[in-house]
Amino acid sequence: MPSSVMPTPSRADGHTPPAAISAAGLRKSYGDKVVLDGIDLVVPAGSVFSLLGPNGAGKTTTVQILSTLISADGGQARVAGHDLATDAQAVRAAIGVTGQFSAVDGLITGEENMLLMADLHHLPKAEGRRVTAELLERFDLVEAAKKPASTYSGGMKRRLDIAMTLVGSPRIIFLDEPTTGLDPRSRHTMWGIIRELVTGGVTVFLTTQYLEEADQLADRIAVLNNGKIAAEGTADELKRLVPGGHIRLRFTDPTAYQSAASTLRGATRDDEALAVQIPSDGTQRELRAVLDWLDSAGIEADELTVHTPDLDDVFFALTGDDVPTQPNQPKEAAR
Structure with missing residues (x-):
């Protein structure tokens, strides 16, 4: 199927929402392996943008570049209004990142993890304690706050991970496969948290291997394949690209x-x-x-x-790969 990129929609007043993240021609290679081959992205502020793709498609590499963890080989990008190449420190001050693997330290308590993050953000002690208490309550972790994080369930660790990310009040959050390995109930809890973040004005850049997750959460979705954006648009726009209804x-x-x-x-x-x-x-x-x-x-x-075609059909048509679902995780019907 030929690639198709939908234009970013304008608001009812005719103005395009400001971009929280924009990238043009991003390239990245490791030796002879081209991971990103000139991708373009625009993520409107206050929205959820989901990047889909097979394993090894470059989703995590994209997150690492946009969050200043690694450098691109070519192209330009702006995050929170700051140039990625010349103002990386300002980008870091505006973003939060939750990776595929939890950053939680299991040897200390949940509260201590939060206070450590507050120290890293140079918050005054009183402010750090206040923010910690608010976030522990918001993420339903008050009862577990004094327990070692190693005793937490997978869902609790993920909630603590995101709470730690929010200590610095980031305007943009990168969530790299945040629900991988979680049971369906924990995943739905995480979806509710993500929706609340966006309601509060946060922009979420989400990579996921669960297609129904993107269908549920994302305002716009891009499918990454062979280092290029194969298609981009709303879930409904992408579904209309695929025949078979x-x-x-x-x-x-x-x-x-x-x-x-x-x-x-x-x-x-x-x-x-x-x-x-x-x-x-x-x-x-x-x-x-x-x-x-x-x-x-x-x-x-x-x-x-x-x-009607669903995102499974879209993914298969655009990538030619099996639909990415985790072992022992049944596919859930989109609602």
């Missing part, structure tokens, strides 16, 4: 089935199942047209189902 009608009355199959244009027949499949983009208008036709023809279908 259809309405399926199943009948128990052979006469009704034959009438429908012979008169519905473009329908695919399934004589064994007594079913017809009609290409459709899943819109309400198309569904109403099919129902109106059935009524006018006096034909009653016993079962009607609508299939």
Whole structure:
């Protein structure tokens, strides 16, 4: 499928939201291995932007470049209004980063982890204690605050990790696969935390291997493949790039089935199942047209189902790879 990049939408007043993150032509290689081959990104302030891609596609490398952990080989980027190459210190002051692996020190308590982070941000002692107490309460960690972090569950460690990231009040947060390895309940808790952050005005740059996570959270999604952005847009825009949407009608009355199959244009027949499949983009208008036709023809279908492409279909079509799901993690239906 050819690559397709959707334009960043304007607000209702016609103005484009300010960019919290922008990048043009970012390149990175390790020896002969090209990891990023000139990618462009624009992340509006106060939104969730999700970067999807197969393992090894360069998602973590992108986060490491934009968070000043490593340097790009080429291209330009601005984060929080600061040039990445010339004002890295100002970028660091404006961002927080939660990586794939927890930064929590298991040998000390959750509270001590928070206070250590406050010291690293040079907060006065009283201010550090106040911020620590507020964040521990916000992330439901008050009861566990005095316990060694090594005793925390995976979900608790992730909550503490993000709480530590928020000590410095960052305007932009990079979350690199924040829910990998968490059980479904902990993942949903983390989704709620991410939504609250954005409601509070924080911009979230999210990489994930869970496609339903991007579908649930992201305002815009980019698919990274072979070092390039294969497509970018809202979840609905990306789904429309993939063909295969259809309405399926199943009948128990052979006469009704034959009438429908012979008169519905473009329908695919399934004589064994007594079913017809009609290409459709899943819109309400198309569904109403099919129902109106059935009524006018006096034909009653016993079962009607609508299939629209999901992000699994988009991912497979754009990357040619298996959909990335973690072992023992069932795929959840998007709501």
